[in-house]
Amino acid sequence: MENAVTGALFLGAIAWASYVSHNWAVTIGAGLGVIVATATAWVISADRPSIDAGLFGFNGVLVGAALPTFVANSPQLWFYIVIGAAVSTVVTAAFSATLTRSWGIPGSTGPFVLTAWLMVAGAYAFGGLRVTSAGPALATEYAQMGLVIPDLPELCKIFFRNIGQVFLLGDWISGAIILVGIFIASIRAGIATAVASAVALLIAIAMGADPETVRQGLYGFSPVLAGLAVGVIFLQPSFKVALYALLATITCVFVQAGFDVIMRPLGLPSFTAPYVLTMYLFIAPRSLFAPHPHTPVEGHAITKGGES
Amino acid sequence: MENAVTGALFLGAIAWASYVSHNWAVTIGAGLGVIVATATAWVISADRPSIDAGLFGFNGVLVGAALPTFVANSPQLWFYIVIGAAVSTVVTAAFSATLTRSWGIPGSTGPFVLTAWLMVAGAYAFGGLRVTSAGPALATEYAQMGLVIPDLPELCKIFFRNIGQVFLLGDWISGAIILVGIFIASIRAGIATAVASAVALLIAIAMGADPETVRQGLYGFSPVLAGLAVGVIFLQPSFKVALYALLATITCVFVQAGFDVIMRPLGLPSFTAPYVLTMYLFIAPRSLFAPHPHTPVEGHAITKGGES
Amino acid sequence: MENAVTGALFLGAIAWASYVSHNWAVTIGAGLGVIVATATAWVISADRPSIDAGLFGFNGVLVGAALPTFVANSPQLWFYIVIGAAVSTVVTAAFSATLTRSWGIPGSTGPFVLTAWLMVAGAYAFGGLRVTSAGPALATEYAQMGLVIPDLPELCKIFFRNIGQVFLLGDWISGAIILVGIFIASIRAGIATAVASAVALLIAIAMGADPETVRQGLYGFSPVLAGLAVGVIFLQPSFKVALYALLATITCVFVQAGFDVIMRPLGLPSFTAPYVLTMYLFIAPRSLFAPHPHTPVEGHAITKGGES
Numbered sequence: 072m073e074n075a076v077t078g079a080l081f082l083g084a085i086a087w088a089s090y091v092s093h094n095w096a097v098t099i100g101a102g103l104g105v106i107v108a109t110a111t112a113w114v115i116s117a118d119r120p121s122i123d124a125g126l127f128g129f130n131g132v133l134v135g136a137a138l139p140t141f142v143a144n145s146p147q148l149w150f151y152i153v154i155g156a157a158v159s160t161v162v163t164a165a166f167s168a169t170l171t172r173s174w175g176i177p178g179s180t181g182p183f184v185l186t187a188w189l190m191v192a193g194a195y196a197f198g199g200l201r202v203t204s205a206g207p208a209l210a211t212e213y214a215q216m217g218l219v220i221p222d223l224p225e226l227c228k229i230f231f232r233n234i235g236q237v238f239l240l241g242d243w244i245s246g247a248i249i250l251v252g253i254f255i256a257s258i259r260a261g262i263a264t265a266v267a268s269a270v271a272l273l274i275a276i277a278m279g280a281d282p283e284t285v286r287q288g289l290y291g292f293s294p295v296l297a298g299l300a301v302g303v304i305f306l307q308p309s310f311k312v313a314l315y316a317l318l319a320t321i322t323c324v325f326v327q328a329g330f331d332v333i334m335r336p337l338g339l340p341s342f343t344a345p346y347v348l349t350m351y352l353f354i355a356p357r358s359l360f361a362p363h364p365h366t367p368v369e370g371h372a373i374t375k376g377g378e379s
Numbered sequence: 380m381e382n383a384v385t386g387a388l389f390l391g392a393i394a395w396a397s398y399v400s401h402n403w404a405v406t407i408g409a410g411l412g413v414i415v416a417t418a419t420a421w422v423i424s425a426d427r428p429s430i431d432a433g434l435f436g437f438n439g440v441l442v443g444a445a446l447p448t449f450v451a452n453s454p455q456l457w458f459y460i461v462i463g464a465a466v467s468t469v470v471t472a473a474f475s476a477t478l479t480r481s482w483g484i485p486g487s488t489g490p491f492v493l494t495a496w497l498m499v500a501g502a503y504a505f506g507g508l509r510v511t512s513a514g515p516a517l518a519t520e521y522a523q524m525g526l527v528i529p530d531l532p533e534l535c536k537i538f539f540r541n542i543g544q545v546f547l548l549g550d551w552i553s554g555a556i557i558l559v560g561i562f563i564a565s566i567r568a569g570i571a572t573a574v575a576s577a578v579a580l581l582i583a584i585a586m587g588a589d590p591e592t593v594r595q596g597l598y599g600f601s602p603v604l605a606g607l608a609v610g611v612i613f614l615q616p617s618f619k620v621a622l623y624a625l626l627a628t629i630t631c632v633f634v635q636a637g638f639d640v641i642m643r644p645l646g647l648p649s650f651t652a653p654y655v656l657t658m659y660l661f662i663a664p665r666s667l668f669a670p671h672p673h674t675p676v677e678g679h680a681i682t683k684g685g686e687s
Numbered sequence: 688m689e690n691a692v693t694g695a696l697f698l699g700a701i702a703w704a705s706y707v708s709h710n711w712a713v714t715i716g717a718g719l720g721v722i723v724a725t726a727t728a729w730v731i732s733a734d735r736p737s738i739d740a741g742l743f744g745f746n747g748v749l750v751g752a753a754l755p756t757f758v759a760n761s762p763q764l765w766f767y768i769v770i771g772a773a774v775s776t777v778v779t780a781a782f783s784a785t786l787t788r789s790w791g792i793p794g795s796t797g798p799f800v801l802t803a804w805l806m807v808a809g810a811y812a813f814g815g816l817r818v819t820s821a822g823p824a825l826a827t828e829y830a831q832m833g834l835v836i837p838d839l840p841e842l843c844k845i846f847f848r849n850i851g852q853v854f855l856l857g858d859w860i861s862g863a864i865i866l867v868g869i870f871i872a873s874i875r876a877g878i879a880t881a882v883a884s885a886v887a888l889l890i891a892i893a894m895g896a897d898p899e900t901v902r903q904g905l906y907g908f909s910p911v912l913a914g915l916a917v918g919v920i921f922l923q924p925s926f927k928v929a930l931y932a933l934l935a936t937i938t939c940v941f942v943q944a945g946f947d948v949i950m951r952p953l954g955l956p957s958f959t960a961p962y963v964l965t966m967y968l969f970i971a972p973r974s975l976f977a978p979h980p981h982t983p984v985e986g987h988a989i990t991k992g993g994e995s
Contacts, residue, residue, distance in 0.1 A: 111626075114619065114622065115619070115623060115664070115667050115668075116619075116667050116668075117664075117667060147585065147586055147587070150585075151586075151633070154626070154629055154630060154633065155633075157626055158626070158630050158660075161626070161630075161660055161661055161664065162660055164663070164664035164667065165659070165660045165661075165663035165664050167664070168482065168663045168664045168665075168666065169481075169482050169484075169663055173481055173482070173785075173789055174784065174785050174789070176785075188637070189633065189634050189637040189638075190633060190637065191637075192636070192637035192638075192640040192641050193633040193634070193635075193636035193637035193640065194636075195636075195640045196588060196589065196636035196637075196639055196640050197586040197587050197588055197636060198526065198586075198587025198588070198589075199526065199585070199586045199587035200586065200587070207517050207644060208517065209517060209823050209824065209825060209952065218814065218815065277763065277766075277815070278763055278767075278813040278814075278815045278816065279763070279813050279814025279815035279816070280812060280813055280814070281812065281814075311730065311731070311732075314730065315731065318727075318770070318773055318774070318777070321770055322770060322774050322777075325767070325770065325771075325805065325806060325809040326805050326809065327809075328808070328809035328810075328811075328812035328813060329804070329805040329806065329807075329808035329809035329812075330805075330808075331812055332808040332809065332811045332812050332953075332954075333808050333953055333955075336517065336644045336823065336952045336953065337640075337641055337644065338640075339641075351781070352774075352777055352778050352781045353777055353781075355780070355781035355784045355785055356731070356733075356777065356780035356781050356783070356784045357784075358784065359731050359732050359733060359780065360731075360732075419934075422927065422930065423927070423931060423972070423975050423976075424927075424975050424976075425972075425975060455893065455894050455895070458893075459894075459941070462934070462937055462938060462941065463941075465934055466934070466938050466968075469934070469938075469968055469969055469972065470968055472971070472972035472975065473967070473968045473969075473971035473972050475972070476790065476971045476972045476973075476974065477789075477790050477792075477971055481789055481790070496945070497941065497942050497945040497946075498941060498945065499945075500944070500945035500946075500948040500949050501941040501942070501943075501944035501945035501948065502944075503944075503948045504896060504897065504944035504945075504947055504948050505894040505895050505896055505944060506834065506894075506895025506896070506897075507834065507893070507894045507895035508894065508895070515825050515952060516825065517825060644825065644952045645948075645949055645952065646948075647949075
């Protein structure tokens with residue numbers, strides 16, 4: 072239910088971005104992705120609670136939105152999206168059967184990242200597909216400029232863009248509306264989102280990250296997701312968990328930088344991999360945060376396939 | 380028993396290729412590999428059923444055949460092969476103790492892929508070994524040509540080469556003989572092989588894959604293995620499983636392209652990694668296909684170490 | 688207790704190296720790392736036996752020593768070290784909750800390797816940090832020289848440097864003192880160390896590895912660790928285990944070469960990854976070496992968080 076609302080909002084946000092950019096392929100791809108991924112889940116008899124929670128559809132919608140973002144439109148692209156969305160459901164089921172069943176680690180958007188990496192890499196090899204993102208390159212001219220501190224109005228805009236980028240929205244007004252929506256749904260989640268966005272902003276600037284990337288909010292969306300997942304969604308909130316989520320948020324800014332460097336020679340975007348890896352590492356030892364220490368906790372949010 | 384026949388056929392096929400090319404290092408390496416890997420399995424007391432099923436010998440023969448294929452002959456090469464084959468047995472035991480025991484995922488040729496990647500990468504660093512394949516390169520000139528559709532006789536030859544390449548045989552007559560052999564052993568397996576080869580051929584051409592690579596059957600052998608493994612060997616055949624195997628076959632064509640791009644900056648061949656990754660992902664959620672849904676199935680083919 | 692002594696020795700060795708090089712950042716970083724990592728373990732309520740065994744502090748000290756080694760001094764570096772050390776504790780807990788709990792594979796220095804890779808990669812993207820190691824490069828001019836056999840006195844020095852490099856010490860006298868210390872603690876461990884160092888030296892030279900890298904002992908420290916871990920620490924010593932440890936040592940020389948080649952395009956050092964991967968693969972099938980074959984062994988050295 073809750074995820075259905077989130078999903079509808081997400082599709083709405085993508086549609087809005089398409090309307091602004093006059094490029095509807097991303098919206099159509101996302102819609103196709105959610106339909107194909109969910110239908111595949113039905114065909115392979117994936118478990119009902121996970122389907123109802125939108126776990127499969129969520130990864131399918133991301134694959135369907137990502138492929139037209141990084142691959143130019145062509146007849147083959149649409150076949151690619153259909154197969155990619157169907158595969159994302161298989162990968163989601165594979166993650167559930169291994170990571171989640173054995174260790175209680177939610178797959179989250181990990182299946183999307185793995186599927187999209189393989190598909191974008193493959194696109195380089197097919198004449199019928201043209202990758203539009205920057206191709207493979209050895210990063211030799213790394214950022215070594217001094218610190219660039221934006222003025223206060225710009226800082227506020229980046230604060231909101233960090234949140235908007237979670238829904239792939241690059242303008243600050245969308246981010247502000249989303250933050251209001253999160254606060255309405257849950258005060259706690261709203262505070263976590265705002266703190267994570269501010270912390271990510273502060274850390275990225277203080278470390279001297281590329282100003283343009285910071286400005287677009289691209290250093291913020293994975294840390295916001297990591298802060299929310301660790302601090303609110305998958306662990307019982309407490310003071311200790313709040314500190315832990317703060318560490319996860321800062322870590323995720325560094326992991327974002329690390330993935331951006333590591334993936335560059337391969338010509339692949341980081342997608343949400345920084346959030347996924349950070350969250351996996353911080354959630355794996357979750358039993359430490361259980362009400363009864365040293366007893367593994369089977370958080371229902373995860374075993375029921377809840378998704379951030 | 381069955382695997383012994385397959386193994387003998389495989390060695391015979393390699394010997395035939397050596398006879399044609401006058402390069403016997405691959406055949407000698409393969410023979411050395413199977414002996415060393417199996418002897419190592421005995422020494423470390425690996426489980427008898429897996430030894431008898433040829434699980435260890437199979438990965439050893441592949442390491443023994445792959446190293447002379449990608450590394451020029453030298454005294455050090457032969458020491459490298461001996462150690463590589465012995466290690467492949469340890470890696471096979473490690474995969475069995477983790478992937479297979481916890482999640483019922485067969486190691487298959489995954490241990491070969493991991494061992495061969497590390498050994499070929501290492502060969503670049505040793506003056507006593509010379510890697511003969513294309514070295515590390517940033518792929519900047521990716522295929523962007525229009526579609527190239529071979530004429531019908533050529534299409535038929537590629538159809539058979541896709542199958543021959545499973546046994547590293549590049550000529551279409553070998554592929555035809557192998558397909559007849561598979562049909563004699565099992566009608567179902569024969570149909571799965573033929574369908575997978577035709578599908579891989581169709582998809583690779585329609586996507587605009589590099590025509591020369593397609594012509595050699597190199598886009599076909601991993602998808603054929605994936606179709607066979609998912610559709611016949613590790614899951615109980617049914618209409619649903621047939622659809623699932625079709626998706627695995629198509630996916631494997633894309634994963635083949637993806638691995639070819641990702642491994643290029645490292646100067647490493649993809650080996651059977653596209654088949655291995657596709658199969659792992661499609662077999663992990665195998666309980667969905669069990670007679671009693673939601674009950675994990677311990678398919679005897681896997682726990683006994685059955686191998687494709 | 689035992690690990691506390693090792694830890695103190697390790698810090699002493701780093702301090703000595705700093706005294707010689709007049710560069711104290713590494714020593715201060717290591718001290719900061721052990722404090723932050725251990726404090727983080729207390730805060731997140733990690734299990735007492737692992738804290739007491741120094742499992743968390745050990746990975747923290749390595750992160751704290753590695754970052755100033757590969758990143759130039761700056762205010763941001765010290766914040767980076769604090770966060771890196773804290774994260775290494777989370778990663779250590781994550782490895783314990785997955786690798787160790789499910790498969791009895793000790794995390795060892797794996798958490799350090801993962802944390803340091805992500806942090807050094809990230810450092811390339813931050814203007815406030817400057818990576819001092821060789822940047823990303825495509826390895827095109829691989830070693831293809833003939834064999835270079837050092838004279839006997841030099842061979843002896845390399846034999847000791849292989850051991851000294853385990854503690855990041857590049858001079859042969861330090862290595863000799865450490866070997867004496869190991870012999871005093873355990874004759875068996877001393878023999879394993881000496882044999883592993885000699886074998887690594889012999890193999891690296893015979894394969895034609897880069898003479899300068901061999902001379903510095905950089906081909907020896909991971910194989911020495913692998914030989915010790917497999918032959919003495921994690922398996923019950925026996926003739927079969929001795930052979931197995933010999934294979935692990937030789938394999939680790941090849942894996943060292945492989946990682947050096949694979950990590951070069953990413954501009955990242957191999958750290959102790961060759962030891963970690965070799966050890967994981969050789970320890971995973973440890974039940975084969977149990978007193979009662981086919982019964983998984985819960986070696987107390989591992990479940991209590993013992994560390995090499």
